[in-house]
Amino acid sequence: MNTVSVARWKAEIVGGALLAGVGGFFLVTAWRLPPPDEPGVPGPGSVPIALGLIILFCGLWVMVEAWLRGDRGGLELGGRKQAVALAGLVFATAFFEAAGFMLATFLFLSAGFVLLGDARWRRAIPAAAVVSSGLWLIFTKLLGVGLPYGLIAEILFR
Amino acid sequence: MDSWTFLLNGLWIALQPKNLLLCFIGCFWGSIVGVLPGLGPLAGMALLLPLTFTLDPAGAIIMLSGIFYGAMYGGSTTSILMRIPGEAASVVTCIDGYAMAQKGRAGAALSIAAIGSFVGGVFSVFGLMLLAPRLANAMLAIGPAAEFTILLAALAISIFAANGSVVKIIAMIALGLMLAMIGLDPLTATPRFTFGSLQLSDGLSFAAMAIGLFGVSEILMSFSQGLTERPKAPRLAEMLPTKREVKEAAMPTVRGSFIGFIFGIVPGVGHIVSTFASYAVEKALSRKPEEFGKGAVAGVAGPETANNATTGAAMIPLLVLGIPAIPVTAVLLSALTIHGIQPGPMLIAQHPQIFWGLIASMLIGNLMLVVLNLPLVSLFVSMLRLPYGYLAPTVLLICIIGVYSIKASAFDLSVMVAFGILGYGLRLLSFDIAPLLLAFVLGDRLEVNFRRALTISEGEYAIFLKGPAAQLAAAMAVAVMIGVIALKWRQKRAARA
Numbered sequence: 001m002n003t004v005s006v007a008r009w010k011a012e013i014v015g016g017a018l019l020a021g022v023g024g025f026f027l028v029t030a031w032r033l034p035p036p037d038e039p040g041v042p043g044p045g046s047v048p049i050a051l052g053l054i055i056l057f058c059g060l061w062v063m064v065e066a067w068l069r070g071d072r073g074g075l076e077l078g079g080r081k082q083a084v085a086l087a088g089l090v091f092a093t094a095f096f097e098a099a100g101f102m103l104a105t106f107l108f109l110s111a112g113f114v115l116l117g118d119a120r121w122r123r124a125i126p127a128a129a130v131v132s133s134g135l136w137l138i139f140t141k142l143l144g145v146g147l148p149y150g151l152i153a154e155i156l157f158r
Numbered sequence: 159m160d161s162w163t164f165l166l167n168g169l170w171i172a173l174q175p176k177n178l179l180l181c182f183i184g185c186f187w188g189s190i191v192g193v194l195p196g197l198g199p200l201a202g203m204a205l206l207l208p209l210t211f212t213l214d215p216a217g218a219i220i221m222l223s224g225i226f227y228g229a230m231y232g233g234s235t236t237s238i239l240m241r242i243p244g245e246a247a248s249v250v251t252c253i254d255g256y257a258m259a260q261k262g263r264a265g266a267a268l269s270i271a272a273i274g275s276f277v278g279g280v281f282s283v284f285g286l287m288l289l290a291p292r293l294a295n296a297m298l299a300i301g302p303a304a305e306f307t308i309l310l311a312a313l314a315i316s317i318f319a320a321n322g323s324v325v326k327i328i329a330m331i332a333l334g335l336m337l338a339m340i341g342l343d344p345l346t347a348t349p350r351f352t353f354g355s356l357q358l359s360d361g362l363s364f365a366a367m368a369i370g371l372f373g374v375s376e377i378l379m380s381f382s383q384g385l386t387e388r389p390k391a392p393r394l395a396e397m398l399p400t401k402r403e404v405k406e407a408a409m410p411t412v413r414g415s416f417i418g419f420i421f422g423i424v425p426g427v428g429h430i431v432s433t434f435a436s437y438a439v440e441k442a443l444s445r446k447p448e449e450f451g452k453g454a455v456a457g458v459a460g461p462e463t464a465n466n467a468t469t470g471a472a473m474i475p476l477l478v479l480g481i482p483a484i485p486v487t488a489v490l491l492s493a494l495t496i497h498g499i500q501p502g503p504m505l506i507a508q509h510p511q512i513f514w515g516l517i518a519s520m521l522i523g524n525l526m527l528v529v530l531n532l533p534l535v536s537l538f539v540s541m542l543r544l545p546y547g548y549l550a551p552t553v554l555l556i557c558i559i560g561v562y563s564i565k566a567s568a569f570d571l572s573v574m575v576a577f578g579i580l581g582y583g584l585r586l587l588s589f590d591i592a593p594l595l596l597a598f599v600l601g602d603r604l605e606v607n608f609r610r611a612l613t614i615s616e617g618e619y620a621i622f623l624k625g626p627a628a629q630l631a632a633a634m635a636v637a638v639m640i641g642v643i644a645l646k647w648r649q650k651r652a653a654r655a
Contacts, residue, residue: 003382015587019329026336026351034348040617044343044350047605051336058329065325075586081381081547086579089374089554093571096558105558109551116381117547131552135559145209145563 003079011075012066020059027052084115100150105132161287168514172522177220177515180213181523184221185530188228192248193236193538194549199229201373203489205556207365208563215497216512220519222493226486227279227469227520231527234271234462235538238264248465250433254450254457261453265396266403270455272531274411274463279524281415282422282470286477287517289423293478294503300627302614306607307622307631309600311638312481313593320590327593330584334594337362338601345609357569364492366561366573367598371591372485373557374578377550379585397532399455407459410440414463421464422471436464470520477501477513481600485592488599 030052036043092108099107109128113119119127139145171177184206191202203225210218233248238255251271258267300308313331320327340351341361352358399407414436421432440460441450450457473490475481480502482488494501499509506513531538561574581591615621623632 011587015583015589019333022333029351033350034346038613038616041613042609044346044348047608048336048339048350051332051339054332055329055336058325058332061325062329065323076382077586078378078582079381082378082582085378085381085550085554088551089558089575089578092555092558093568093575096562096571097568105555109555112551112554113548116550117545119547127548131555135555139559139563145559146566147559147562148566 004077005074006077008071008073008075009066009069011077012071013063016059016062016064016066018059019062020056023052023055023057023059025052027056081116085112088112088115097148098151101136101147102132103150105135161291164510164514165287165518167510168516168518169521171216171511171515172220172518177217177519178522180217180221181224181519182526182530184224185228185231185523185526188225188230189232189527189531189534189538190541191225192229192232192234193541198233198372198376199226199486200368200489201376202229203486204365204368204373205560207368207489207493208560210493211496211564215494215499215509216515218493218497219490219512219516220523222490223473223516223520224523226490227275227466227523228527230466230469231272231275231531232538234275234465235268235531235535238267238271238458248433250437250461251458251465253437254452254454257451257453258455258458263403263453266399267458268535269397269399269532270403270407270459271462272528274407274414274459275466276524276528277411278415278418278463278465278467279470279527280521282419282467283517283520283524285419286470286473286520290474290478290513291506293474294506300631301611301625302607303611303621303624304627304631306604306611307628307635308479309481309604309607311631311635312475312479313597313600313604314635314638316593316596320593322588322590326589330589330591330594331597334597335601335604337367337594338598339605344602344606357567362598363561363564363567363570363573364488364599365564366570367577368485368489368492368595369557369561370574370577371581371595373560374554374574375581375585375591377553378578378582380546380550397535403455406455410436410456410460411463413439413443414460415467417460418464418467419471422468423474432464432468433461436460466524473516477505477516478503480505480603482596485595488595491599 026048030045030048033045033048034043036046088108088111092104096104106128109131110121110124113124113127114121117124136147140147172181187202187206188199191199203222206221206225210221213221230248234251234255237248237251238259241252241256255267255271258264316331317324317327320330338361340358342348342352342359343350349359417436417439418432421435437450437457437460440454440456441447444450444454444456446454472484472487476487476491480491480500482491491501494512499505499512557574558571561570562568564570584591584594611621612619615624621628623629
């Protein structure tokens with residue numbers, strides 16, 4: 001499997017910078033929150049300001065530590081399978097309501113079985129149909145969970 | 159009424175056909191998620207959390223806790239047969255369990271693990287029954303200042319329990335607390351970090367976060383850990399341990415029960431520490447320490463017993479203090495809160511049916527697991543033969559259904575995906591994500607108590623040291639901080655050596 005790798009120290013520096021950025025962002029946003037009603041008593045922004053500072057500090061620490069340590073070892077960020085799973089997940093969640101449960105999950109599973117499980121299409125399609133229908137029946141009929149029919153079903157059946 | 163009468167009432171609740179069925183479903187699903195590498199009790203519980211919304215609170219917690227201790231049982235199967243821990247607490251069992259399997263004693267190892275787990279589970283349930291009501295009475299006396307200090311101490315303990323550098327753990331705790339601040343301020347109703355979004359006004363969904371952080375990220379991580387070994391299930395006839403093995407397992411089982419229970423009470427310590435501690439004790443006490451690592455029965459019996467004894471004991475901080483000692487109990491806390499029940503000192507008095515029903519169901523569930531796990535080991539092993547490429551998309555789909563069924567919200571699905579990616583990234587960079595989730599759960603109470611205490615004292619920080627409860631809590635917090643610093647320093651020194 002082809003995987004993407006980077007030097008660990010570089011990844012740590014990027015991770016630390018992102019953490020510091022998140023801390024800084026929360027700090028600035030919390031600073032704009034209304035001040036406390038009484039002096040000395042914490043208001044809605046007091047705790048977030050302190051937390052923002054801690055996150056910012058920790059992010060900077062991680063960056064500096066990574067820089068000083070300079071770990072040249074490789075860090076595998078992931079490969080084709082992680083990318084496929086993530087792309088499929090984003091697709092399935094984005095179109096879950098619009099396409100409806102059956103269509104979105106059928107496509108997601110078929111592609112998943114082929115691309116992740118190396119199955120042939122003629123085997124993946126019936127397997128995906130069985131799993132989607134089975135899950136639909138278990139969750140909607142047996143457990144009473146409401147799952148979306150989707151726009152296509154709405155158009156076809158209403 | 160005394161504890162035994164309450165327990166009988168609890169048994170009556172737990173033996174209701176519906177609750178028995180829920181207990182069975184929980185134990186069965188727990189065993190499955192425990193067996194499958196990549197899925198642990200947390201993901202297993204988070205996935206079924208939305209389904210509990212239609213249940214009554216007692217049924218919901220009975221099912222979820224069934225998943226919890228079921229996963230602890232299930233985790234040992236892969237450890238013994240494949241040397242792959244089904245969940246983190248079974249790591250120690252890999253050492254001697256797998257060695258026993260290599261010697262052709264896999265069945266005996268599985269039986270010893272199952273019986274040890276049963277004894278540990280039952281022991282911890284009795285401990286919970288006797289200790290929890292007394293602790294709850296003591297907890298009623300504390301105010302917001304002491305409660306804040308206790309919550310702070312619980313987070314400090316998680317620094318010790320978590321893996322990785324202290325700075326990274328503190329960053330995760332602070333991030334979790336910050337994420338808990340998203341939504342309306344609980345005291346002034348000021349919107350914080352909502353950026354005009356109506357969905358964010360309610361705060362982030364715990365289930366979406368938990369499933370994303372643990373479920374989705376776990377699946378993504380598992381692609382890098384290819385499973386190549388095809389395990390062979392032992393026959394039922396091979397499951398019986400010999401007389402010598404039973405004798406060798408007896409005392410480690412007793413000791414494991416005590417060790418697991420003691421470690422389980424301490425918030426944040428959890429199963430991994432208790433199993434390692436039990437293993438270390440057994441090795442130290444053994445007349446043949448050289449057998450450890452080569453298939454010592456005590457190396458399986460002790461840690462497996464301690465593992466399940468910790469499960470029952472971990473319920474004490476949750477039910478009595480309202481503090482989820484480990485991320486798994488955070489899911490239980492969330493389930494109870496969704497049902498309008500606040501765990502804490504008042505739980506036993508206000509909702510005895512939940513507390514005693516849970517205790518009784520744990521007794522029944524532990525017995526159910528012994529009956530379930532030994533004959534069904536072939537079924538669980540056959541699941542391990544399923545190609546991961548088929549299993550992963552199906553589990554991801556269950557994650558989607560789990561999150562969507564809570565509020566039918568596409569926004570929550572986006573939150574799940576975002577936290578899945580975040581969790582994956584953080585784990586790659588060796589950040590432990592468990593403290594993040596713990597802090598998220600405790601964040602609201604921590605802030606409210608902190609601000610309430612300072613409002614009462616008009617800004618005087620001395621309130622955190624006023625009164626015996628606050629002083630005791632503060633002393634405990636200081637002791638914990640010193641302990642954490644000392645233990646982390648020792649860990650660092652040992653790693654360098």
